[in-house]
Amino acid sequence: MTARNLLLLPGDGIGPEAMAEVRKIIAYMNDEQGAGFVTDEGLVGGSAYDAHGVAISEEDMAKALAADAVLFGAVGGPKWDDVPYDVRPEAGLLRLRKDLELFANLRPAICYPALANASSLKPELVEGLDILIVRELTGGVYFGEPKTITDLGNGQKRAIDTQVYDTYEIERISAVAFELARTRNNRVCSMEKRNVMKSGVLWNQVVTATHKEKFADVQLDHMLADAGGMQLVRAPKQFDVIVTDNLFGDMLSDVAAMLTGSLGMLPSASLGAPDGKTGKRKALYEPVHGSAPDIAGKGIANPIAMIASFAMCLRYSFNMVTEADRLEKAIANVLDKGIRTGDIMAEGARQVGTVEMGDAILAEF
């Protein structure tokens, strides 16, 4: 069997603690199931800055490019608030996305039944919620040039960011959304601001054309992104797959994640295009939550989002569907048993730390 090469980038804050729990699952799969994972490790974010003065070193970038999949923890924290813009912790993540060409960011917003009451929404609005947000990840205002601050004299500065989208970028992300919709409830809602942005006009046209040419069997709707934000809050279950650009995807996926009441629990996958020869996609998996510096190092962080990200990795990078299903089921079972970290604690539940939560999931796996 060929080795399965994983690069682990735990990053900052609670990243390393959460990653440690995934490492236990990998070891178990190697020992008991002969899964053949070979792991390497690198630094990203503030920890890379402290070691190398950059947000990710060239050596670790080379490892990321060579790996079958990257597992990413979280980056950032007050310690690095004042480092120069180009080497701020987020720059490491943005470079990974860009250089690995991970254009498709899959963000499931599901509501674990055991946690429906933790949502700020009325439980009946989120029970059984299962949305997939497909966010474009390598274009738009995140990477467009010019991206500058210029001194105009007279105490005035001018900041410029540029949103750029080409036809092919919109085509490939909408194809991903339509394909995934076919494996779900066969509905896609595309969101943009075509009433204000030219990129919204092009987005709308290309999604419509891609649909007509290749995915006419999927139901397609369009919504303005602001109305989409409203509808997510009003009645989230109306959606199946949402496809949107990088910046709107950032906002809308965070709102959707918060709706579920399961924020500390949500994973994401960032995928590249299938390689022409091998069919393999470059991929990075990361929790939706951040580095939570306030609780880092205390052993109380919730590792579920990181573990669920590894489940996505099994599914999308290694086609280990049975194992992915089992790992997700193990998470649900542990929650059903009332085992909880502090962030999702509820009356009558048993509160545990990061390590115990990892052990409990492994025991159910």
Add this chain to the structure above:
Amino acid sequence: MTARNLLLLPGDGIGPEAMAEVRKIIAYMNDEQGAGFVTDEGLVGGSAYDAHGVAISEEDMAKALAADAVLFGAVGGPKWDDVPYDVRPEAGLLRLRKDLELFANLRPAICYPALANASSLKPELVEGLDILIVRELTGGVYFGEPKTITDLGNGQKRAIDTQVYDTYEIERISAVAFELARTRNNRVCSMEKRNVMKSGVLWNQVVTATHKEKFADVQLDHMLADAGGMQLVRAPKQFDVIVTDNLFGDMLSDVAAMLTGSLGMLPSASLGAPDGKTGKRKALYEPVHGSAPDIAGKGIANPIAMIASFAMCLRYSFNMVTEADRLEKAIANVLDKGIRTGDIMAEGARQVGTVEMGDAILAEF
């Protein structure tokens, strides 16, 4: 007494029906209180396009520039989905904002106690909610150049939008936010994406400097806009005044409006800078909701947001604070009595149409 000059631009969809109810209030104030309002009327949006082939005529623009305040209904509808981009209904609204230099958009998100149950959030999270979103309205990606779609050949097009912010634009909008915070709970939260956007970096710097120089008595916090969207959904009452850019303001204010359960009820004010000589600000008042083409012409639209927008007009353009308070109280009283339009109908309430709702509010006024 000098005349108070109002330009009414009812627009499309339910705009005219809602505006008719404001006209009754204006007539009452003139007849009974000698308020001295002089009203003129114009076309905007699809109705202007049908009449003149543009989203607002030069003549109506001149009237808007001359008026003390503009009352704006709503624009747009499927009928005009395919008109050229430059004359689409929204272009009329965007031109008004830009040419009148209405850089400060005030969007209160309040929860009428009688409607707390209509929110998709748990009632305890929204009861008593009173946030003010101060959105920059004449800059950013809405108006920055280049804003183009270019044919690259090979079936590829490239769309570009440009976010531009200068120091003075951020200074003046943050000053408005700080000043308003002083009349409320003295707290401002500024939202941007400084971890990704250069305009976010400048935004953060200028808000911080303005605070330090002139408003150090106000509490200032900063939040990334995506985290801000999350926090709005998680615990909206943590906020007092939120200040943010044009595009984030569009998204965040819609999410905030939906949270209140009172979407059909929320007004907004768009203000210019005080005139150097007279101290007067140009101003436009409009409901947060859209033109709702699906229910237009049926006499069932909720006119409350339009009437509440007129209350803001009394307050901000004419300093008629008592009258504004009384009008807002009249709205709350009518709701307390269980009088409801269809969109906010609840068990045991009495359902009425647009005209009856207007009459009921006038009777309480």
